[in-house]
Amino acid sequence: MTRAVVFALAVLASPALSLAGDARPTPAAVTAPAERVAAPEGRVTVPAERVEVPPPPFSEGIFPCSNCHAGMEPNRERRVLTDMHTEITLRHDEAHRWCLDCHDAQNRDVLHLASGEPVKFEESYRLCGQCHGEKYRDWRAGVHGRRAGSWNGHKTYLLCAHCHNPHQPRFQALTPKPAPKRPTRFIPSKGAR
Amino acid sequence: MEPTAKQERGMTRRQFASCTAAAAAGFLMTACGPKRLFDMPRDRLRTLIRDMERDYTEKYGTAVTVADTPPIPGVKFAYALDVSRCIGCRRCVYACVEENNLSRDPQVHWIRVLEMDKEKGIDFAHADPYYEADKVPREKHFYVPVACQQCDNTPCTKVCPTGATRVDPDGIVVIDYDWCIGCRYCMAACPYGARHFNWSEPTIPEGQLNPNTHYLGNRPRPKGVVEKCTWCIQRTRAGRYPACVEVCPVGARKFGNLLDPESEIRYIIEHKRVLVLKPELNTMPKFFYFYGT
Numbered sequence: 001m002t003r004a005v006v007f008a009l010a011v012l013a014s015p016a017l018s019l020a021g022d023a024r025p026t027p028a029a030v031t032a033p034a035e036r037v038a039a040p041e042g043r044v045t046v047p048a049e050r051v052e053v054p055p056p057p058f059s060e061g062i063f064p065c066s067n068c069h070a071g072m073e074p075n076r077e078r079r080v081l082t083d084m085h086t087e088i089t090l091r092h093d094e095a096h097r098w099c100l101d102c103h104d105a106q107n108r109d110v111l112h113l114a115s116g117e118p119v120k121f122e123e124s125y126r127l128c129g130q131c132h133g134e135k136y137r138d139w140r141a142g143v144h145g146r147r148a149g150s151w152n153g154h155k156t157y158l159l160c161a162h163c164h165n166p167h168q169p170r171f172q173a174l175t176p177k178p179a180p181k182r183p184t185r186f187i188p189s190k191g192a193r
Numbered sequence: 194m195e196p197t198a199k200q201e202r203g204m205t206r207r208q209f210a211s212c213t214a215a216a217a218a219g220f221l222m223t224a225c226g227p228k229r230l231f232d233m234p235r236d237r238l239r240t241l242i243r244d245m246e247r248d249y250t251e252k253y254g255t256a257v258t259v260a261d262t263p264p265i266p267g268v269k270f271a272y273a274l275d276v277s278r279c280i281g282c283r284r285c286v287y288a289c290v291e292e293n294n295l296s297r298d299p300q301v302h303w304i305r306v307l308e309m310d311k312e313k314g315i316d317f318a319h320a321d322p323y324y325e326a327d328k329v330p331r332e333k334h335f336y337v338p339v340a341c342q343q344c345d346n347t348p349c350t351k352v353c354p355t356g357a358t359r360v361d362p363d364g365i366v367v368i369d370y371d372w373c374i375g376c377r378y379c380m381a382a383c384p385y386g387a388r389h390f391n392w393s394e395p396t397i398p399e400g401q402l403n404p405n406t407h408y409l410g411n412r413p414r415p416k417g418v419v420e421k422c423t424w425c426i427q428r429t430r431a432g433r434y435p436a437c438v439e440v441c442p443v444g445a446r447k448f449g450n451l452l453d454p455e456s457e458i459r460y461i462i463e464h465k466r467v468l469v470l471k472p473e474l475n476t477m478p479k480f481f482y483f484y485g486t
Contacts, residue, residue: 142457143275143465144485146444150432151456152268163444173328174442177283180322181300 051140052156056121063121069108076100091168102127102166121161128160242408249406249413253397257404259412262430264363270424271364271451271458272435273467274338275485276315278445281306281329281336285437285446289340292425292436293411294403296395303389303422304340304437311335315470341366341387341422342470342478349379349388358419363430364451364479365423367409373418380419384474388421424448451479461485 056063068084078098081088090097104110110118111127119126129136138144142155145163149155163171233241242259249257286304295301307320311333320337330336343366350358350366357372358379380388394416406412407427414420425435429448438446449456458481461467465483 138464138485141460141464143447143460144444146438146441147457148434148439151429151434151449152265152432152453158444163442171280171443173330174280174282176281176324176326176329177287179283179325180286180302180305182323 050123051125053122053125053159054156054162056124056159057162058121063109065108074100074105076105088167091170092166122159124166125157125160128164128166245408245412253402253404253413254399255402255404257402257406257412260405260407260427260431262407262427264361264365265430266362267452269362269364269451269479270343270429271449271479271481272343272424273447273458273461273481273483275443275445275447276335276337276482277484277486278443279306279336279338280443281308281324281326281331281334282442284440284442285338288436288440289422291401292403292428293423294395294397294406294413295420296391296414297398297401298396299391299393301389301391301395301420303387303420304338305386306336306338308334308336315468337482339385339387339470340480342385342476342480343422343424345477345479346475348382348384348474348476352378352382354378361409365409365426365429366421367423367426368419368421369409370412370414370418370420375417375419377419384471384476388419390419391416445485 090099102111104112104118107118110120111124112118113127114130125136125139129139135144139157139160142157145160146158147155148158160166160169238261242261245259246257249259283306286302286306289295289304290297290302293303295303305322307317307322308324308331309316309320313319315337324331324334343364345360345364347360347366350360353359354376355372355374357370357374358366358368360366375390377388377390380390391414395414397413402413403411405427407423407430410423410426425433425437429435434448435446438448447457447461449458451458453459461481461483465485467481467483469478469481
């Protein structure tokens with residue numbers, strides 16, 4: 001029985017039929033994983049429809065932003081920052097974007113969507129999802145990005161921001177771990193099978 | 194009527210006779226052959242495992258447990274790797290070494306990351322597992338990590354003369370090291386180079402043994418047996434993800450239950466371009482490669 005299922009899936013998966021793979025996911029498939037999320041302690045939890053994530057990857061001491069910004073007049077002018085945040089350079093469609101498109105001008109402790117709806121940093125994926133819908137759907141399904149927990153139970157999600165710096169989202173190249181030793185007993189051909 | 198049917202199947206009386214004889218012999222051999230691990234009476238298995246734990250604990254100086262967690266009913270494991278995401282950083286290779294107590298010297302790696310040319314596509318004749326680089330991914334290259342493909346139609350288990358290796362009901366191809374006689378037929382049969390032989394006594398530096406082991410997985414191996422990836426059987430049968438999935442910095446590795454329509458594996462099969470390695474061999478791997486892009 002199970003063998004038959006596997007075979008059916010294997011056939012489905014064959015490259016010949018792969019065009020079907022471009023079909024858009026149904027909304028049901030996308031929201032399903034989130035509904036199974038429960039809320040253990042010690043983690044940031046977000047209400048239904050939201051997913052559980054580890055704390056956002058802020059630099060130490062930067063949050064809450066309101067420590068400084070509460071008493072500051074928001075400056076909507078597009079400019080080079082000189083007094084603070086000088087390490088931030090936008091490389092994210094920067095010709096069309098400025099800080100306050102994502103960060104809320106009135107309450108710096110939150111982000112905001114295009115609609116103006118405030119969004120907590122724990123839910124920054126909703127902001128990203130507005131412009132990267134397809135990636136967001138895959139992410140919800142656990143296919144883009146990464147989930148932790150158990151494969152048959154409770155899972156937590158890494159935020160987009162855990163892997164992509166929102167200001168320069170291109171994934172940084174990594175230094176690889178050492179190459180395996182070449183076997184001495186057998187002289188390998190380059191293509192080792 | 195009768196002869197036509199025979200011709201259609203292309204089988205002569207003689208062939209039929211020899212097939213029957215072979216089948217009968219095969220049945221006899223398996224029926225009378227060695228008992229497998231989980232055919233063993235429970236109490237005998239318990240004793241065996243307790244002795245094993247005592248020996249390992251003594252040898253490695255740390256409290257080692259050997260689990261015999263059976264397959265979970267209704268679960269068929271599958272794995273999917275996003276080729277468009279993998280950057281060839283080899284984090285998975287070394288996470289696997291540590292988790293599964295692989296020999297450091299001589300070096301055994303269950304995962305091999307193959308560097309391939311984008312121009313040539315997936316082409317094993319031009320794959321390089323020994324690439325060196327300051328930063329990955331290297332331009333014009335992509336990466337295909339290969340370990341045991343956990344086939345459903347397994348060339349390796351069929352040639353095993355002792356029944357030491359088999360496919361468990363959850364789909365994991367396992368080896369009982371106590372039954373392995375080191376003949377290496379399975380290595381010759383595997384089209385993916387996924388089985389590895391302990392040519393000499395495996396070494397694990399002091400204090401680096403992972404003490405949470407499984408009988409069919411990462412328990413310390415002796416010299417002279419074959420070993421391979423078990424999808425971290427000691428973790429996955431306990432509901433956890435394999436070590437390589439958890440360590441992957443780009444999130445290219447996916448694992449789940451093929452029979453659960455809500456698993457990430459099923460989402461991938463339904464929504465992505467999926468392929469298997471060497472499909473022409475009809476090995477029916479449960480290890481899929483896909484393009485997440």
